[in-house]
């Protein structure tokens with residue numbers, strides 16, 4: 001089969017061939033030809049038996065594979081497993097758990113868990129393009145996620161609650177251009193400064209903004225937005241004024257968390273949010289292969305070590321695309 005896969009079944013068949021995996025990733029990693037990642041030399045020798053290259057310079061890491069400088073770096077798992085896992089995360093509407101990936105690929109759950117976090121990093125595409133403008137209304141809303149602390153072991157619960165402040169729930173903010181893209185991020189609190197600085201960063205000045213009656217949104221009019229409020233104590237829709245688009249996104253996100261991932265450390269919550277935002281923003285694509293291609297094109301130049309993902313090294317969160 002030479003055509004690019006459009007379904008999971010076609011992807012499994014296509015990537016079962018190690019040469020197809022290699023060709024697919026080389027085209028993305030080195031679109032202008034393979035060069036040594038250490039010194040940049042282009043006259044590298046391909047060692048076909050190992051599917052690796054060797055540089056002629058005498059430096060460390062003279063042999064390298066297509067995984068170098070990507071989320072796959074230092075992974076012992078072969079590309080066929082990586083690419084099929086990427087396909088699953090890119091396209092399963094409610095996400096896919098490390099247990100499912102472990103069973104589907106015949107790897108350990110721990111390997112699958114780490115793999116999924118690296119794939120989520122590839123799905124984390126920060127955008128500085130502002131939403132709204134041109135008469136396109138924007139919804140803003142926040143929600144709380146979590147609250148499973150009662151099921152946890154006491155010392156773990158204590159640690160988790162300390163990490164998130166005073167409660168066992170984590171505040172998440174969303175900004176949605178109606179019919180367009182969503183941005184969402186974990187926010188430390190729902191105070192005016194946190195919410196409105198995200199709005200100023202991600203919404204074009206002058207846009208129509210719809211929100212609920214939360215006090216933190218007061219003052220947006222003075223900042224040049226056409227702000228209208230729907231008071232959920234009274235009703236949920238008043239003509240165009242509602243936040244149903246974001247309510248729909250929150251329900252998808254919570255279904256992903258509750259149904260598939262069950263228990264998520266607040267520390268990792270932004271990664272799951274990035275995953276859902278990614279799928280949501282590419283929801284209109286014609287077939288699954290295009291969503292997969294999108295992830296595959298973002299694996300380069302990103303790394304996530306085990307120490308980072310297990311919290312031994314700090315990572316930061318910001319509003320994602």
Ligand SMILES: [Zn+2]
Pocket residue numbers: 036037038039040041055056057059062
């Ligand atoms: Zn070199």
